[in-house]
Structures are given as C-alpha cells and as structure tokens.
Amino acid sequence: MQRRVALVLATAVAFATLAGTTHAASPVFDVNRDFYPYYPSLIKWDKSTLDFTPPSVCQGCHEKQYKEWTGSVHQLAFQDPVYQGELNKAVKAVGHEISRQCEGCHSPAGVVTGEIKGPGNAGLSEMALAGVSCDICHSVSGTTHWQTPSHEPENGSFILAPGAETKDGPRFVKRGPFTPSAECGGGFHDCVESPLHLQADLCASCHQVYHYDAHFPLEATYLEWKHGPYAQRGILCQDCHMVETQAFLKAADQFAKPQRGEYRHFFNGANYLLSYLAAGAARKAGNQEQAESSMKQYAMAVDRLKSAASVEIIPNYHKGELTELQVRVKNLRAGHNLPTSLTNVRQMWLEIVAKDEAGRTILNSGQAGPDGSLPANARLFNSDGIGEDFHFAVDPWVVTSFSRHDTIPPRGYKDVHYGVPPLKGVKKLNVEVKLRYRQADQKLAEALLKAVPKDIDLKKTYGLTAVPPLPVVDMAVQKVAVTPRQPGR
Incomplete structure (x- = not known):
C-alpha cells in the first residue's frame, strides 16, 4: 500500500512539474523583447542617420494642414494635463519603464529617441512635445499587429521609418494615402504612396490600449469598429474623424465615403475637455486666434456627441395601469461602441424626471449632486474594472x-426600465429624459489634475486655481406626456 501511495504521489508531482514547465515555456501572451525593444510600448523604429522632422518645419509647405493639426488631440496628446496627471501616478505606482506603454502613443518620437525620461514637459524638444505630429503618422511604414503578445493591434504596434539609406545617401521618406505628384516633397523628402494610410489599421495601433503586462484590452475601439456594420460597409476611422461635421453625418447615416477634398487634420472626436483646456491656455498666453481654433474643435466635439445617440421613452402598462417607463438608448452614428476608449472612466448616463400635472416629482434618477457626484441609482453605460484580486479598480495599470x-454597439441599443409607483389621482405624467456625457467622474478628474508633475503650473498655463466642474454634454433629450391609464382601456 505504501509503495502504491508513493507511486501515485510521484506520478502526480511529475505531471504537475511537466504542466508547470509547459505553462512557463508557452504563456498565452508571449513577449519577444528583442522584437519589441521599447516594451511595453510595441513601437518599432527603423532607424537611419536622419532624425525626425519637427512640425514647425512641415508648416513651411503645409500651412493648412499644420493649422488644422495645431490644437488637435493629436498635437496635445503628451501635453494634456489630465494625461500628465495619470502618467505621474502610473510612474509612482509601477515605475517609468512600464509607463512607456502610455508614452509610446502620446509621444512616439520621445520614446524611441529616449528623450522622455519621466512625466512633465520641462526641457523637452519640440518633437517630443508635439505628441502625434505630422512626421509620426507620415513615417509609419507598417504594423506588427499579428506579432503582438495578444496577436491584435495594441499599445503602438506600428513601425516608424522617417528616413532611409539610399545609394545617393540618406533620404527623408514620407508616406501618404494617394499617388504623389512629381513635385511632392519639394526636394526635401521623398513621397511614397501607402495603402496602409487608407486603412483603419493605421489608427488601430494606438486606439487599442491593453494592460501593460496582462494584455487585457482597456480600450478596444478598433475591434468595436471592426466587429460592427461600419467596417462591413467600408467606413473607416478617417472617414468620420478626419472630416468636418456635415461630412461625418453623411458617412455615418448613408455609409458614404467623403470626397478627397473633404479630409482634414482635426482628428476630432469626443474629447471636448482637452479642447476646452487648450482654449483656456491659448487665451492665457494671449493667442486669441488659437483660442478660437480650439473652441471650434470644442464645438465640433460637442456636435458629434449630440448627433451620436437618441433616446426613446416607451410607457408600459399592466392591466391598464402604468407600471414602468422603458427608455431605449440608441447608438445612431458612432462607428464603435458608445462610449468607447476608457469606458471605466468615461461617464454616459441617463437622467430622468417624471412629474405630475401639479409639478410634483414622482420619479427621478441620475441627477448629479452639487459636488458633481452621481447617485448610486444612476444608470451608466460604461464598464467596471477589476484587478487581479477581482476587486473594483480604476487605474489602468x-x-x-x-x-x-x-x-x-454601433447601430445598436440598450433598454433601461424604471418602475413607476401607484399614480392615484394623477391625470398626466410629464417625463423628461436626458442622455448625459462627461469625460470622467468629477472626483477622478480632480485627483488627476492635482497629480500633474511639478513643472506643469495649472494656474500659469490654464488660469486654473481649482478644478472646475467638468463640462457635461446633453447628447440627447426627450420629453413626453404619459397617461397613468392605458389609452383605450
């Protein structure tokens, strides 16, 4: 018996050891650190003797595109004070090496050149501060989406090749979506037609943000688009986010691709908060023209949000009596999920108020408090993050x-049901529903802005002595009058 027990235990240990060895040798998310030298950023750099070109140089020949890009979320990606606060917290929590995951998309040139060594803007070159500049997008020569640890686009999985060594010496090479003319580049750089610049894969690299080590998709905007109807009909990221509002509406409603002349370098989306802060900074610096440009970006972002969704109020009756209000929220025009990006931080919620004919409140939910906090019964459309211990977490690391x-999902909907109390003596119920949106929870935004590095002076740069209430956008509003008894009963 003892020999049998010993044999069983030895066999169990052998299998356990083998299983452990196999798991260690073949992890689900295998990382090739030689292939990805800037890990956890997944950028690759085809380095030549030529450096990156600052946007002020590009401005000389591309004034129109430069003005559109200036003040955009791409231009401000690294300088964004909310991002800098998050970055500062991340570095303190997990170290600067890990924070390259963020920096690789917010300032790719600053990462691959090694110029960025921590949070903050002090002492950085124009190129590093320029975030996602002209030379970043137009130097992308390919992607490594299939080679990433998740085998999906993530954390900057693109290849930068701003220059090339040729038999005639080093040459700047810039890539774009169309066949270049003979005069393209003006002798300063070569021009190459790039089919990648006509694909959503170009954007996917940075609009898929995964946990730096676990490779869990914190943001999966590209996959939301790819698995939806807009991808099926060939409407790309560029067709909605590189055009003005009217062209966006046409692309979203009719699945009609914009004309070549309609594309712009605004890169406009839902981040109106960054444009709002940028306008304040421009006014503080005395640059009224830039302030007006940033407020145009702000208005475009708000217009997109207001056109993205609709709400419908449906009264439900039981035995002739009103028992609940059903609110249907539709994603009308976003080519990805609504909301997208950091869905555990973004706040899109329903506010409902129902009053009787005398103005007495019968039902209410979702009203923000004086401090900006939402009540526990607010119906949010977002995600709740959890860490390895399966407890609630909000920090992306x-x-x-x-x-x-x-x-x-795109062109999809969600229903929310609100129970109605007995309505004795009530003849009419006036119901108003708002679909509301803000970039983040008020307390979270306050914490991030308070965490900005010391070299970023919010008062000096933005005129902020305290964190103001975050702007809230009413994406959709619906009002109806409902009878407590079912019509015809």
Missing part, C-alpha cells in the same frame, strides 16, 4: 478585467 461591460 491595475485593471486586468471587467466585472461589467455595458456599452452600446
């Missing part, structure tokens, strides 16, 4: 899964 993921 902690979140490794979602306990709840409740966003609305």
Whole structure:
C-alpha cells in the first residue's frame, strides 16, 4: 500500500512539474523583447542617420494642414494635463519603464529617441512635445499587429521609418494615402504612396490600449469598429474623424465615403475637455486666434456627441395601469461602441424626471449632486474594472478585467426600465429624459489634475486655481406626456 501511495504521489508531482514547465515555456501572451525593444510600448523604429522632422518645419509647405493639426488631440496628446496627471501616478505606482506603454502613443518620437525620461514637459524638444505630429503618422511604414503578445493591434504596434539609406545617401521618406505628384516633397523628402494610410489599421495601433503586462484590452475601439456594420460597409476611422461635421453625418447615416477634398487634420472626436483646456491656455498666453481654433474643435466635439445617440421613452402598462417607463438608448452614428476608449472612466448616463400635472416629482434618477457626484441609482453605460484580486479598480495599470461591460454597439441599443409607483389621482405624467456625457467622474478628474508633475503650473498655463466642474454634454433629450391609464382601456 505504501509503495502504491508513493507511486501515485510521484506520478502526480511529475505531471504537475511537466504542466508547470509547459505553462512557463508557452504563456498565452508571449513577449519577444528583442522584437519589441521599447516594451511595453510595441513601437518599432527603423532607424537611419536622419532624425525626425519637427512640425514647425512641415508648416513651411503645409500651412493648412499644420493649422488644422495645431490644437488637435493629436498635437496635445503628451501635453494634456489630465494625461500628465495619470502618467505621474502610473510612474509612482509601477515605475517609468512600464509607463512607456502610455508614452509610446502620446509621444512616439520621445520614446524611441529616449528623450522622455519621466512625466512633465520641462526641457523637452519640440518633437517630443508635439505628441502625434505630422512626421509620426507620415513615417509609419507598417504594423506588427499579428506579432503582438495578444496577436491584435495594441499599445503602438506600428513601425516608424522617417528616413532611409539610399545609394545617393540618406533620404527623408514620407508616406501618404494617394499617388504623389512629381513635385511632392519639394526636394526635401521623398513621397511614397501607402495603402496602409487608407486603412483603419493605421489608427488601430494606438486606439487599442491593453494592460501593460496582462494584455487585457482597456480600450478596444478598433475591434468595436471592426466587429460592427461600419467596417462591413467600408467606413473607416478617417472617414468620420478626419472630416468636418456635415461630412461625418453623411458617412455615418448613408455609409458614404467623403470626397478627397473633404479630409482634414482635426482628428476630432469626443474629447471636448482637452479642447476646452487648450482654449483656456491659448487665451492665457494671449493667442486669441488659437483660442478660437480650439473652441471650434470644442464645438465640433460637442456636435458629434449630440448627433451620436437618441433616446426613446416607451410607457408600459399592466392591466391598464402604468407600471414602468422603458427608455431605449440608441447608438445612431458612432462607428464603435458608445462610449468607447476608457469606458471605466468615461461617464454616459441617463437622467430622468417624471412629474405630475401639479409639478410634483414622482420619479427621478441620475441627477448629479452639487459636488458633481452621481447617485448610486444612476444608470451608466460604461464598464467596471477589476484587478487581479477581482476587486473594483480604476487605474489602468491595475485593471486586468471587467466585472461589467455595458456599452452600446454601433447601430445598436440598450433598454433601461424604471418602475413607476401607484399614480392615484394623477391625470398626466410629464417625463423628461436626458442622455448625459462627461469625460470622467468629477472626483477622478480632480485627483488627476492635482497629480500633474511639478513643472506643469495649472494656474500659469490654464488660469486654473481649482478644478472646475467638468463640462457635461446633453447628447440627447426627450420629453413626453404619459397617461397613468392605458389609452383605450
């Protein structure tokens, strides 16, 4: 018996050892650090003797595009004070090496050249501060989406090749979506037609943000688009985010691709908060023209949000009596889920108020408090992040899964049901529903802005002595009058 027990135990240990060895040799998310030298950023740099070209140089020949890009979320990607606050917290929590995951997309040139060594803007070159500049997008020569640890686009999985060594010496090479003319580049750089610049894969590299080590998708905007109807009909990221509002509406409603002359370098989306802060900074610096340009970006972002969704109020009756109000929220025009990006931080929620004919409140939910906080019964369309211990978490370096993921797919909808109390003596119920949006929870935004590096003076740069209430956009508003008894009963 003892020999049999010993044999069983020895066999179990052998299998356990083999299993452990196999798991260690073949992890699900295998990382080739030689292939990705800037890990956890997945950028690759085809280095030549030529350096990156600052946007002020590009401005000389491309004034129109430069003005459109200036003040855009791409231009401000690294300088964004909310991002800098998050970056500063991340470095303190997990170290600067890990923070390259963020920096690789917010300032690619600053990462591959090694210029960025920590949070803050002090002492950095124009190129590093320029974030996602002209020379970044137009130097992308390919992607490594299939080679990433997740085998999906993530954390900057693109290849930068701003120059090339030729038999005639080093040459700048810039890539674009169309066949170049003979005069393209003006002798300063060569021009190459790039089919990649006509694909959403170009954007996917940075609009898929995964946990730096667990490779969990914190943001999966590209996959939301790819698995939806807009990808099926060939409407790309560029067709909605590189055009003005009217062209966007046409692309979203009719699946009609914009004309070549309609594309712009605004890169406009839902981040109106960054444009709002940038306008304040420009006014503080005395640059009224830039302030007006930033407010145009702000208005475009708000217009997109207001056109993205709709709400419908449906009264439900039981035995002739009104028992609940059903609110249907539709994603009308976003080619990805609504909301997208950091869905555990973004706040899109329903506010509902129902009053009787005398103005007495019968039902209410979702009203923000004086401090900007939302009540526990507010119906949010977002995600709840959890860490490895399966407890609630919001920091992106902690979140490794979602306990709840409740966003609305493109052209899809979600229903919310509100129970109605007995309405004795009530003749009419006036109902108003708002779909509201802000970039983040008020307290979270305050914490991030308070965490900005010391070299960023919010008062000096933005005129902020305290964190103001975050702007809230009413994406959709619907009002109806409902009878407590079912019509015809």
